[in-house]
Amino acid sequence: MAAQMIPVDTTMTIREDIPKYVRLPHQAMGYLEEKIRSAMWWPEVLRVQRSDGLVGTSLLKQIAMSAAIRADERKHEFCWRYKAEVSFDMRPWITNEYPPIPFLSQTDGDIPGRRHSQNPFPLSGSLAGEVRRPDVVIVENEGNRWPGRGAVDHDGMAQWPNLLRLVEVKFPGDTWGKGQEEDYVGIAGDNHHMTVLKVSGGE
Template sequence: MAMPQMPELPQGCTKTSIEGTVKDAPLPSLGNKPYLMEKAEYAMKFPKLSMRSSKSGGSNSIELKQIVMSGLIRADEYRFAFNWAYKAEVSFDMRFSPPKPFLSSSGGVQDSGRRHSLTPFPKGFMGGKLRRPDVTIVTNKSIRWPGQAGPDHQGVEHPNNLERIVEVKFPGDVLGSEQRRDYIRIAGSSKKFSVLEVTDCRENEEREKDREYNAHTNPTQAYDSRQWPVPFERPRKAPTPVPVYGPTATSKPAYVEAWTLAQEAVESLREGGKNAIDALSQEVRQYLESASVWLTQQGKWIRQEAGKAWEWVSESTGEVLRWTDEQLREMWQQVQRYTDLTLDMLKEIDWVQVLVDIGIVVGTVVVVIAIGAGLVAAGVPAAIVSALVVLVRLAQMFWGVLAAVLGGGAVLTAASA
């Protein structure tokens, strides 16, 4: 009797799973690959989606894999106050030799203790070339500086703290020759530049299960790399932990919210209204507080120039929510401190979505911000996620007025939500 023929594995595969191959320089420690691969394995489950612009109405396809992986690493960074060995998408200024990482200028610890900037277009970038390698591994995690020895943009000297630059390549990604040269410059030598190539070695049947799962349920069921996905007939439950904090973590777990896998087109909280709010966990809905009211109801926004305030009036109940100019300025200072956003960037934000809830004890959420055609993973204290959503909405509707208020001055305006 003939033995059944085993399915042929994709080229380079040794087993039917999601595998990672380290190329160029080896990673500096045995724990690096397991840490990165648990993020990559989870991110591999996220499909390409259509991102709809709330400004133009158009849409374009985006791969969520890299933004999910960056978001999970960034959750670790926030959890440990950026004293963490792994840093996601640090922006480097290629005009200098060695290239300089951009540091935050939006508050918090200053001088030698500043964290890296979290935006794709950092403050102070006036042209030239900017690179954002996927992962920077530092030598000493108690030092926030993620670069080679030298001065930062403000002239403060820092020691060499760059252990490895890692570029993560998911299926279909290509590392260009110019990109490779720039990353080696950032690393300091080819011996400090590694490529982690992620390959989907699963059989077609397993991939089809992913597609069915993505179409019928949330991505917030229990994560187990050996048993993914859970049957899609399983009833929807509250979010459960995803791989954040690394293989040896024992801290409060994190949760990935449902929007990323549950919808064919990524919708903002505002556009999705009640359905989008309902899809979030109870904890995140609580974070949104008063914003969830106007996100789920029709109403009118009014600028009260005499009272130097903004009001939202519900069309159905007559309920009034109110923010003064001073409150908005305080909210904006807090948002800037944790996201490094500038007024120009606030103007360009299309939507905001919650990606990772790090837990009530930690009190931080990682959000995805769409700025033009790009996505940025940033984090804010849970208590001010509502403030971020309010500011984004006002910027979309009353940019000139809001910019004047945040910088001084305003005019009378009203509009319907």
């Protein structure tokens, strides 16, 4: 089923002045605004009937934005300041042991400097809330592929904390899921390392 492209209304606005969170770092707004404006050409959702008879829903604007960022990541061999949809293991944070841990790619074994996993389901049999995948992570040092604030990965290898900002983009019709906002603050560390962008218009 092909998605229909629709024109973007020039009245599209992006709000980041949400009092409980901080504004984006310098120059980040320009980069993310470009990706958001491109994503706004896509319809909000695509509904496809699966083989089991159920109807699946995809948020196409979100998918388009993430794909554009990931293209930049691949171009720079994942040494890039912006990282799309990093999956975090919330279990250490739920048990108050460690900050949430980013899942890393298994394609390179356990060597240092691995990129984050692009598998949307990195934890087999996970329960609701055990894996979270924020829209964008901005890192301090783009030469360091580690996208977390913790200092240890799943293999027990030491990492240098590198998370500068967690960014959640709320396209029209997108709302917080149960416990999602609180968990994202847990990934960021506090409200001062998290930005929420609310997109309106473009319809």
